[in-house]
Amino acid sequence: MSLIFTRRAQNSDVDKIVQILQDAISFLKESGSSQWQSGYPNRETVEEDIEKQVAWVLTVDNEVAGYAAVVIGKDPNYAKIDGEWNNDVDSYATIHRIAVASQFRGMHLTQLFLSNIISLTYAQGIHNFRIDTSRKNKIVQHIAVSHNFIERGIIQVTEDPVDSSRIAYELNLR
Numbered sequence: 001m002s003l004i005f006t007r008r009a010q011n012s013d014v015d016k017i018v019q020i021l022q023d024a025i026s027f028l029k030e031s032g033s034s035q036w037q038s039g040y041p042n043r044e045t046v047e048e049d050i051e052k053q054v055a056w057v058l059t060v061d062n063e064v065a066g067y068a069a070v071v072i073g074k075d076p077n078y079a080k081i082d083g084e085w086n087n088d089v090d091s092y093a094t095i096h097r098i099a100v101a102s103q104f105r106g107m108h109l110t111q112l113f114l115s116n117i118i119s120l121t122y123a124q125g126i127h128n129f130r131i132d133t134s135r136k137n138k139i140v141q142h143i144a145v146s147h148n149f150i151e152r153g154i155i156q157v158t159e160d161p162v163d164s165s166r167i168a169y170e171l172n173l174r
Contacts, residue, residue, distance in 0.1 A: 002060050002061050003059075003060070003061055003062070004058070004059065004060050004061075004065075004109070004112060005058075005059055005116070006056055006057070006058050006059070006113060006116035006117065006120060007056070007057060007059060008053065008055065008056060008057075009046075009049070009050050009055035009056060009057045009064075009067065010050070011047075011050060013050075013055075013057055013064050014043065014046055014047060014050070016064040016101075017046045017055075017057065017064065017067045018042070018043050018046060019101070020064070020065075020066065020067050020099050020100070020101045021036075021041050021042075021046070021067065021097065021099055023099070023101060023102040024036065024099035024100075025037065027102070027105075028134075028137065031136065031137075031138075032136055033134050033136035033137050034134065034136070034160075034162045034163040035133065035134035035136070035137055035160065035163065036160070037162050038159075038160055038161050038162045040159045040160065041097050041159075045097070046067075049069045049097075052071075054069045054070055054071050054072075055067070055068075055069055056068050056069070056070055056117060056120075058100070058109060058112070058113040058116070060104060060109070064101070065100060065101050065104045065109060066098070066099060066100040066101065066104070066109060066110065066113045067097065067098070067099050068095055068096065068097060068098040068099070068113065068114075068117060069095075069096040069097045070093050070094070070095055070096075070117055070120075070121060071093065071094045071096060072091060072092075072093045072121070072124070072126055073091065073092075075094045075130070076158070077132075077155055077156065077157045077158060077166075078094065078130055078132075078155055078168065080155065080156070081152060081153040081154065081155050081168055082153045082154040082155075083151075083152045083153015083154065083168070084152060084153065085152055085170055086150065086152065086170055086172055087128050087170070087172050090127065090128050091126055091128065092126065092128035092129060092130050092170075093117075093121045093126045093128070093129050093130070094129075094130045094131065095114070095117060095129065095130070095131045096131075098110065098113065098114065098117075098131075098140070100113065110139075110143055111143060111146065111147075114143060114147055115147070118147070118171070118173075122173060127172065127173045127174055128170070128171070128172050128173070129149070129170070129171040129172075129173075130168065130169065130170050130171075131144050131149060131168075131169050132155055132157065132166035132167060132168045132169065133166060133167055134163060134165070134166060134167070135165070135167060141167065144169040145169075147171065148171055149169035149170060149171045150169060150170055150171070151167060151168070151169055152168050152169060152170045153167075153168055154166065154167060154168065155168045
């Protein structure tokens with residue numbers, strides 16, 4: 001059995017994280033999705049995430065296998081929704097840029113990674129979570145629903161000039 005755990009990303013992880021994101025960008029393009037096809041996310045995004053201490057990696061036998069940014073607090077992209085949030089009062093964590101390296105694809109590690117993120121954030125006292133994805137990203141849609149996230153509507157993200165519409169999901173725990 002492999003040693004699998006989640007930890008904060010470090011500056012020494014940047015090259016591997018950028019490669020993981022590049023693999024994900026290619027995978028999305030091949031699947032017909034316009035998500036992440038405008039130069040975002042990139043190295044600067046990752047470096048900023050690490051500096052802000054919102055960057056997390058999933059490791060498998062001490063190799064960086066996945067990446068996500070977990071931002072606690074109000075996300076401007078979530079302020080306006082074509083739909084309705086269940087809980088728009090309490091603090092929430094938004095899970096951004098979740099991706100797993102291509103050599104680990106098919107091992108259901110994204111499921112484990114998301115579960116770890118929820119657990120680590122819940123331990124910090126945050127009980128509400130949000131995630132979004134493009135209409136064509138069926139994988140993230142499936143992962144969100146399988147973790148009991150509820151589809152709440154459509155938001156517009158500023159980072160994507162190609163296709164800014166995203167399906168937004170919410171998970172409220174108590």
